Amino acid sequence: METPERWEQISEIAATAIDLPAGEREAYLAASCAGDTELREQVMRLVSAGQASFVRVDQPLVRGDLLRRALSEGRGLVEGEVLGKRYRIVRHxxxxxxxxxxxxxxxxxxxxxxxxxxxxxxxxxxxxxxxxxxxxxxxxxxxxxxxxxxxxxxxxxxxxxxxxxxxxxxxxxxxxxxxxxxxxxxxxxxxxxxxxxxxxxxxxxxxxxxxxxxxxxxxxxxxxxxxxxxxxxxxxxxxxxxxxxxxxxxxxxxxxxxxxxxxxxxxxxxxxxxxxxxxxxxxxxxxxxxxxxxxxxxxxxxxxxxxxxxxxxxxxxxxxxxxxxxxxxxxxxxxxxxxxxxxxxxxxxxxxxxxxxxGPRRRMPLRKLWRRVDWRWAAVAGFVVLTACGVLYWDRVRSKSSPEALRWLRQGEEAIENRSWLTAKDLLDRAQAASPRNVKVLARLAQTHLELDQTQRAQQVLLSALGESGQEPADAEFREALRAGLVKDWPAATAAMERRVKLVPQAEQSRARFDLIWLLEKSGKVKDARGQLEALLKAEPGHAGANLGLGILLYRDGKVEAGEAALRKAEESYRLLGNAEGLATVAVERTEAVVGKDRGGAAFALIETTEKQVRDSLSARSPAGLYSLDARLKVLKAQTYSYQAKHELALATARSAFESGSASLIGGGYIKGLLALARGWIQTEHFPEAIEVLMMARDHAARQECTSCLAMANYYHGYLLSLQQNCAAASEKLQLAAAQFDGLEDRGNQFRARSAEAACYRRAADYDRAEKMMTEIERDAAPFAVPDIKSTLMRERYAMAAQRGDRVGSEALLVQLEEEHRRIQATTLWHQDLIDHSHQRLLSGRLTEARESLNRAAAQLGPDEARLKQHAAMVDALIDCDMGRAPAAQAKLDAASKTYQLTAKQMMLDQSEMACEISIEGSGPDRIAKYCEPIWTKMDTHPELGFLRILGGYSRAHYYIGRREPTEALRWVDIAYGQATKDQHKQNELYAALVGFEAAAMGTDAQSKTLWRQRAVSARQQLEEKLGQEAFQVFWRRATYSGRWANLERTK
Amino acid sequence: MDSIPVTRLLGELGRGDETSEKVLLDAIYRELHRLAQRAMRGERDNHTLQPSALVNEAYMRMKSQLRHEWQNRGHFYAVAARMMRQILIDHARTRNTQKRGTGQRMEALRDTDGQFSCNPEEILGIHEALQRLAVMSERQAQIVELRFFAGLSVEETAVAMEISEKTVKRDWSVARAWLAMELGKA
Structure with missing residues (x-):
């Protein structure tokens, strides 16, 4: 097998050679192969094979005329065919x-x-x-x-x-x-x-x-x-x-x-x-x-x-x-x-x-000023050419509307008010089938297509509505609003919708106002939409669709309680009306809101309940509506799974969300499935796959004009880049996403995107910039009361303090965070805080306290919090390490990775960090390699990640100490020590120095031994000063430090 | 070539409503498979799969069910060749498995007018060789595909691929020579 380039070279020469008379070939080959004997031989072999008189491929498997015939027959009539015994077809x-x-x-x-x-x-x-x-x-x-x-x-x-x-x-x-x-x-x-x-x-x-x-x-x-x-x-x-x-x-x-x-x-x-x-x-x-x-x-x-x-x-x-x-x-x-x-x-x-x-005989009449055509009033019959074959079809036949069509239209309009767009589409399709040319049906259908981002379809339907008869002025305004909406001329659309409100009879007032609200929301004027909804509700407090809409808008704006109150009212009305689909919609909206702030077991249970409700209530009625709600729930479920570290399940669910979404062809529904999939890939650190899916999502989002999907794709992409520490590219994407979310008035995601940017700076140890960014977010978010922004920022601040080794600060922040998470009932996150807190206690040397609090936290964990369980088990093993019980720690590490069926490679980064750290204590190089491998790989691919240089450096040193290769060990520990000094992280500095001494002691270089001893002593002194005597004494209970120090003392 | 992206190819065809077209062509494809299977089970043609009948049916359907014109003749040929290749390969495979299972003599593909015959092993051999060729030169592999699986002439191949006749001829002679070697090996 040749490379394509080589093959091209061979082909070029061989193609000419095959055609040449045998006598001229030699000379040609000599000239064109220019001493490349291998090339020449290959070409020769080809040329001689090419002399074969018959090769199987010479005889086609099918005859070419079959295709030609098929092509012409496909056209309909065939040449030579006689029609009606009179006309013989000559040609197409x-x-x-x-x-x-x-x-x-x-x-x-x-x-x-x-x-x-x-x-x-x-x-x-x-x-x-x-x-x-x-x-x-x-x-x-x-x-x-x-x-x-x-x-x-x-x-x-x-x-x-x-x-x-x-x-x-x-x-x-x-x-x-x-x-x-x-x-x-x-x-x-x-x-x-x-x-x-x-x-x-x-x-x-x-x-x-x-x-x-x-x-x-x-x-x-x-x-x-x-x-x-x-x-x-x-x-x-x-x-x-x-x-x-x-x-x-x-x-x-x-x-x-x-x-x-x-x-x-x-x-x-x-x-x-x-x-x-x-x-x-x-x-x-x-x-x-x-x-x-x-x-x-x-x-x-x-x-x-x-x-x-x-x-x-x-x-x-x-x-x-x-x-x-x-x-x-x-x-x-x-x-x-x-x-x-x-x-x-x-x-x-x-x-x-x-x-x-x-030439003109008479003077042309003065061209009158073009009267602005009031086509809205025109009694219209024509232009339905669209639906069939031309003029033939559009006689001045008035459209007669069947009673079924009118019933379906009414139901469709109700579905629109209740945001069941796909159900509405189903009903309106039926209405149109019964009365193909009813203006109201056509207009509603166009509106539905517009909502579902099927602009082409919307245009077609609208165009056919244009030609229909029986237009009332209000209908014409509606049509004008849709037309303007199609070309995104929002002011014109809104103006027309407003005129329509004034034109319709009293009985249709609220529906017309509802359409106006729909348009406002669609055009991004969320605040106006909310105002209108509130006004509408003042007149009709029980309006289900209005309550539903208001609830959604409030939730989206971070006003959880008010949102919930509105949703509850909607629910009440739907129950009274016996509208199962409405109830299901409320349930899905609520679930989305709840899961937005808590991905724990409770959220999961809620999703499952809602899923069941959706299936039960809709299966009989509208498959399309079912699919769209189902797809949304599956997206949520996938997100929840991924928070629970059930990444494979998350991926599988995201996939089925995508399928469910595409089956319903809802505007943007399947794209959200794709986005969930991308998120799954990102969280499992499958970056190339994630990028591929994101590109696809972006492509579809652009085509479907789904701005929110586009913003989400940018957010995820930026998030991914920030995980890769590519802060420049990440911030570009994240800023774009934040601006897009801002336009959509999606505050939660807007601030989440900006927090992700801050996290990127923090991870890159650019603390000032990260802090500045967080202050800005805090300031900008203040007026909005976004439910989880406060905790997001708090968590980010905690991570920063922890990363800088500021134990006191990080513990204080953790306490606040715990409170906040408990307050907003973000159970999983709260559990995570509890475990983190235990971890922080361990780092300070409060080992007993750490173990106690860990046990308390572990008792809280639900059956589906696998990721947290694993996390807790790791912290538990780390405590053992510092209590000087290395064998117990190793046994726990093995048990944890076995129980959760995770090898080091499949663990998320924070867990593989812990696993690596545990494996160092009292075990041989093979074990260390087994658990530290992922860290080392990442360290090599991301040399800019300081924390990996430290952990990777000293774990590799331990590995080489185990293999009795002091030179290599010293080389690696030097990297860890260098980074720790650079970060002014005294604790890490001390630890690296202790490991350095261990490696030096193994070798013969007395000078190096002295150097590392001095480094250790000095680092210990500085840490003592930094922490204060009391805290230092507590800290010194950690066997991983004091044990190694004792070793250093012994070898004096 | 377990999954030749037929649907992708077809998707690219679409002018107008792409989705429905894709659905339609998928349906035609499934229908063809059904036909071929029936033929193979002997319900119709006594264990003889007639490629031309199959092709004819395929194209008739593709053409008549699509309301509008194909982008151009070349595109139609390209899709047709790809579809035929996949169908014939699938069948050759099934037959191969059947043969192994029952120890029967392998049935040859034979056109009723006796113009050609080709046994499943041969087709599979060519198909696999073409896959290898495609790694080195996709263009050469496609030329062979169009000529062998769809019976196109040099001129038609050139039109279908939007390349010159000269290129088709040159590539064909090299690909043919290479295939002679490859098929001779077995």
Missing amino acids: IGAGGMGDVYEAWDLSLESRVALKTVRPEFARDEAIVERFKREVQLARQVTHENVCRVYDLGSMARGEDGVEVFCLTMELIEGQTLAELMRSHGPWTYEEALPVLEQVCLGLKAAHQAGVIHRDLKPANIMLVRREDAEKTWHVVVTDFGLAHSNQADASSWTQKMRPGTPAYMAPEQLEGKAVGPEADLYALGGVMYEMATGRAPWQGDSPLEVAFARLKEPVKAPSQWRPGVDGRWERIMLRLLEKEPGDRYVSAEAVLRDLES
Whole structure:
């Protein structure tokens, strides 16, 4: 097997050599291999193998024509196939929105025709077919050289299987569409355009006289055929009269699923669904001219929706603004054609033609100021092209709403108020299926998609709502609010929603206000939303949805008690109403809040209870809602597991959260699952995996526009970097996350992110900076009363004191911390404090006290606090070490790692530190290596981590002492000693010196022995001074120090 | 190649509603597997798997069930080749296991018109050799994949991979020579 680079080299030479005549090969190889005999041999072997006359791969496993055939059959009709015993398919020409277009041979009339198929999904609908037929009947009456002739229409049997295909035959025109030509042509001059436009006008005139309106005139429907005359002029044919299918290749077409007409050219009255006359075609003609002259459509926008709205609201810009050289007369013609009011346009195609040919005869009427279109009031029928095949479908049929649809709509609206968005979507989907064109249903559906971050879908639905009839002013405002919301124009959206509140009848007041609140919250105006909720509740104290919303907002803002009170009220209402889903939602919200501050056994039990409640209450009703709530709970569960050091369970749960989340396709739900997964990886110190998952989460978050997910991903990433002591990169990420959380008014996470930054500085021993940062956080957090920020900071301060070896300070802080955790009922954290406290006592030498308090703490631990149990067992063993009971300590270490089935490698860093420390005492090098290995690896990969240099340094020294290699031992202890002096950590300095002496004593270098003895003596003296006599005496009870000191005394 | 990322490949195809397309293609893929299994159990073709029938069915479905055009012909071929490779390999494997289990003579893959036959061991051998080749040159491996598993011509391969015909020819001659050596070893 070669490396890719080497193989490329071999391939290059061999490919040429194989093709060369045998006689020339030698010389070529000699030249190209340039003395590399191995290369030459390899190439030779390949060349000779290549001479084989047959290699198995020469004969394909499948024949290529199968694929080609499949590809063409897939298109539908096959070349040579005869349809309805009359049309033989010659070739496939293209695909359109409604079906495909073929060239066919009419066997009975012996002529070539174009044959258009209509997709079964359209052909099945009798109403469509009927209408289609009528249109074609009309279109057939137009006989004009500039209009494409329509011949025949109907279902035709396909040869073999008798399947019917609905199709339409028409004149076959071989040429280019104007759309194609425009792409390669660039802007047209008046003179160039005139011959084309004249013929389009003639075609339109003929059609209009026959009573046929095109309705979808656009460049793709104008065919140009080169005439074989001297000037090679164009013959122009307008196609698809009255058919209004959309061409897929058209840039302005909608997504694949919903094919609209071509909003870029549609007249305003057509968009509004009013009756359409010849003027609509003239408007489209104006659009075509505009694009020919300027190279751009009269209205632009990011989406058909925007384009459509733009036309209704804004006047068109004069073509000369885009292209200064545009012929003035032509420009006036265009602008007149593009008048918003049909009556202000030309009266006929013929009139346009006259003006085109001889310049405007009459003065143009003064262009009125473009009246701001009050499209909200427009009675609308059209534009539902989206839902089917074009104009055919959007007759002036009024939408009739079935009673079921109205019932589902009502239930859907209720679900929205109760934040059960997925259930709402389910219900509204059902409503839409029953009444596809009910404006209210469509608007609500759009709102739901918007909430679920399915913006594309929201746009589609909204666009179809635009064309529907029966719009009340309030509905139009709602739609406007959604439209503005879609493009994140929050002020406009809010304004529309506010107008709507004033427009709706009394009975719908509270719902309308609720929608306003939804919008405020969505746009990040949480405070306003809360104010509105409170006002709403003043009028209707029992409003369940409002209480739920208020509860959530309060909780999020750190106002736990008020939040809980609101949730309880919501719960009460839901119970009265018998709304199980509402109850489940409250339970999930509460669980989220509780677990947010306590990850202990109680939290876990709560999650399990809620999980059960969710399953019981929802299984019968809405699977989507179930999944979304379930996913949220699983995320919480994963977080809790990871706090309990059940990392594998955490990972597995996070995975299923992701799956549950993606099954429900809730906006952001599965991303939160991914984030939980990332967190699991981070906490198990699987950093590359974590980064990969985080990248994925960020990618999805960006795509789903889930800001909170994005902020979370940045937070985790920064946290990860801070664990790796990459403070510069970490702070960049964490600051970004904090700013994003700030924008979301998510105070808890905002301050957590900043605390993580402070922790990074602290771990890097940049204490001043860490302290400054914490003071800032304290100051900024003060007005918000975030539940756990106080304890987070306290814990950080404690960690700092402990890291600096400030026993008194750290103990004092621990006492406060214990109190705070007990107060906020953060049980697991409180237990952790108790064990830490015992550890601190041990470090001060209060061994008996340490053991007693440890026993008390251990008695508190719940059955699922495995990580803490292990932690306690380690501290217990450490106490034994200092009591001089090394064998007992070793036995406890082994037992602990066995009981919790953790080898040193799987332990979290703090635990492997303790394990390493224990293993040093009274055991051989093998044991030391077994338990200290992870510390050593980390020490090597993170030389900047001071505390690892100390522990790693002296544990390695112990290892080499055990192996009787004093030189190596001294080398390592020197590192530990150096770091301790640098940190001015007297205790560590003394310990390292004692170990140093032990190593030196083993060697023969008397000078080194003296040096280390002096260091030990001096460190002891300084520590004594620092602690004071009394405390020092207590400290000196620690056998790990005093035992080694005695050793030093003995060898005097 | 236990998990050729067919779904990924297909996912990349999507214009429009990607999710539904993926779901659809997954469904087609499962359906093909079912067909192939049925064929193998002898319910239909008396223990003879007919690759062309299978391919035909595969592409018919892929094409007819997708409402819109493939991005381009080349992309269609690339996906088809990958899908066929996976299906045929899966079947060759199953057959291999069956053979070992029952001691029966191994069934050859044979097209009804007798144009070719290929036994499962041979296919697996080629497949595994291609995996090794892919480590050295992914492009060469893909060229062989398109030509052998999908029957593409040099020109079609060039179009499918968006590379020149000359490159296809050169790579093919080297890959072919290498495969001759590799397959000869066994």
